[in-house]
Amino acid sequence: MLYLLTAVIAAALLASHALGKTVTGLFKSEVARLHKGQFITKFMYRGDAGLVICQVDNPSLAAEKESRLLLYPIVDQDWDNLSCYEILTRAQFTISISQEEHNQTIPFQSSPTVWKALYADRYTCQEATAIPSHGDLRFTVLLLNSDSAGNPLEHFSAEEAGLHTFYFLLLLAYFVASCIYIKPLYQALRKGGPMHTVLKVLTAALVLQGCSTFCNYIHMARYSRDGIGIPLMGSLAEFWDMVAQVSMLYTLLSLCVSWTLSRGRKPQSRPLQWEQSPASTAVAVGGVVTQGVLLLWEQFSASESEHHSYHSRQNLAGILLMALRVTLALLLASVLYQIISTERSTLKRDFYLSFAKGCFLWFLCHPVLVLTSAIFNEHQRDKVVTIGVILCQSISMVILYQLFLSRSLYWEVSSLSSVSLPLTMSRSNQRGRY
Structure with missing residues (x-):
């Protein structure tokens, strides 16, 4: 019985996927509309020199879809009762994606704060508008804290440092x-x-x-x-x-x-x-x-x-x-x-x-x-x-x-x-x- 349980645990864990803070994937307009913004990842920034780097493989398609990456400091509030437009307008930083790479500096954090990143485009809140079959955008998002020298090179979130x-x-x-x-x-x-x-x-x-x-x-x-x-x-x-x-x-x-x-x-x-x-x-x-x-x-x-x-x-x-x-x-x-x-x-x-x-x-x-x-x-x-x-x-x-x-x-x-x-x-x- 013990050996059987061990085998089951091994198969389940080895088939699982572990996320890092260099996130790769696809920006999907359908998912963004369904969830009022496609959730990308979250990261706890500390101190100063925090950085978000967003890279896409098709900047022309991103510009046509008016794609943007939204950054929110997570606070204790109810988001379920907010409309789609209200959620998008509450973003503290909006990164308009029209080039292959965009950098966004995070301001000084007096205490470690969790930030989350959402994707949205021109079709996210327009439920009556059909989404053209342009395909999805492949992206890479890097989230970095400052290292001991003050440079934004540290991939570890604040709760993982040490x-x-x-x-x-x-x-x-x-x-x-x-x-x-x-x-x-x-x-x-x-x-x-x-x-x-x-x-x-x-x-x-x-x-x-x-x-x-x-x-x-x-x-x-x-x-x-x-x-x-x-x-x-x-x-x-x-x-x-x-x-x-x-x-x-x-x-x-x-x-x-x-x-x-x-x-x-x-x-x-x-x-x-x-x-x-x-x-x-x-x-x-x-x-x-x-x-x-x-x-x-x-x-x-x-x-x-x-x-x-x-x-x-x-x-x-x-x-x-x-x-x-x-x-x-x-x-x-x-x-x-x-x-x-x-x-x-x-x-x-x-x-x-x-x-x-x-x-x-x-x-x-x-x-x-x-x-x-x-x-x-x-x-x-x-x-x-x-x-x-x-x-x-x-x-x-x-x-x-x-x-x-x-x-x-x-x-x-x-x-x-x-x-x-x-x-x-x-x-x-x-x-x-x-």
């Missing part, structure tokens, strides 16, 4: 950590042990997150140069992250439910063992399928496909996904409370409490960060959620690794010898004593 640097630093941290820990981790995976499956899933999820970070970095590095990037890389980044999400959910649910079911049985010689049963598997698969469906729904219900993480998207699917994570956190809290309240061993209680911290951090970071982001400015909210979720889930993985990959709480509460445990910290010349 994400490229973040992914670079995160990728660097992954590389340094892998250089330090890859050998002992490989030895631990070869050695096996009672929690070998957990270690494999944790490692797989960490590798998937690293792949997601790498794809995001490559995509945004290209995006910073041309405003388009590599949409396939952006889709792959989201795909790897989604697979990591569902694999971690399956592991955490399976562990908690299997530990609960084993409490009523005869004490085992191998405590804290991950035992798969029909009940634990059904709960874990149910949670995975539900989360996978919501993740896919969230992807395709977004009004515009962005090149960075889906974590910050706010729509019905995103709200349901956060509600699911809160529900799962409450379920895990109930399960772990039952275990801890009946556990007499202080060491085992400490182990379960540390495990609970890792679980709650993984599930609750997204809802908490979404609520917390409300205190930030609009252009900072997406970055707070995206960066915060990635960092919190990475910390959660570190907590779980500390439990299962070192001679710590798990080593102390296990009745197994250190030889069968993953990655003990004992020196090789001391292992004979245990």
Whole structure:
């Protein structure tokens, strides 16, 4: 079931299209009339030296149709009750398209402001006039913010600025950590042990997150140069992250439910063992399928496909996904409370409490960060959620690794010898004593 869901997610994401801030397409008179102006894109400008560049391949046809690009700063107002002429006249800037290229400078913005671009022509508001079959205009629109030198060369919108640097630093941290820990981790995976499956899933999820970070970095590095990037890389980044999400959910649910079911049985010689049963598997698969469906729904219900993480998207699917994570956190809290309240061993209680911290951090970071982001400015909210979720889930993985990959709480509460445990910290010349 997990592999089938992964295949469905891959097919859906790789078939999707991600928009950049160098927008290409066709100016369509029919679409402009139907929607009182054809929506082209939106962009958040900051500071000064903002620039819009509009290029068309047939300027003579554009002049005949009286084509123009309209720029609006987005404000909280109701546009539905306005007539077509009222909407067109409210544009702050009107770019008459009669040449191959037109440039429009955006005035100084005291605070980052979202601007949207619409296309209109002489037929947009004249519903009684038939639209001649002249064909459509192919266009390219570039939207640029100022860079550190004050030149309009930055393709990133204000709410995206800094994400490229973040992914670079995160990728660097992954590389340094892998250089330090890859050998002992490989030895631990070869050695096996009672929690070998957990270690494999944790490692797989960490590798998937690293792949997601790498794809995001490559995509945004290209995006910073041309405003388009590599949409396939952006889709792959989201795909790897989604697979990591569902694999971690399956592991955490399976562990908690299997530990609960084993409490009523005869004490085992191998405590804290991950035992798969029909009940634990059904709960874990149910949670995975539900989360996978919501993740896919969230992807395709977004009004515009962005090149960075889906974590910050706010729509019905995103709200349901956060509600699911809160529900799962409450379920895990109930399960772990039952275990801890009946556990007499202080060491085992400490182990379960540390495990609970890792679980709650993984599930609750997204809802908490979404609520917390409300205190930030609009252009900072997406970055707070995206960066915060990635960092919190990475910390959660570190907590779980500390439990299962070192001679710590798990080593102390296990009745197994250190030889069968993953990655003990004992020196090789001391292992004979245990």
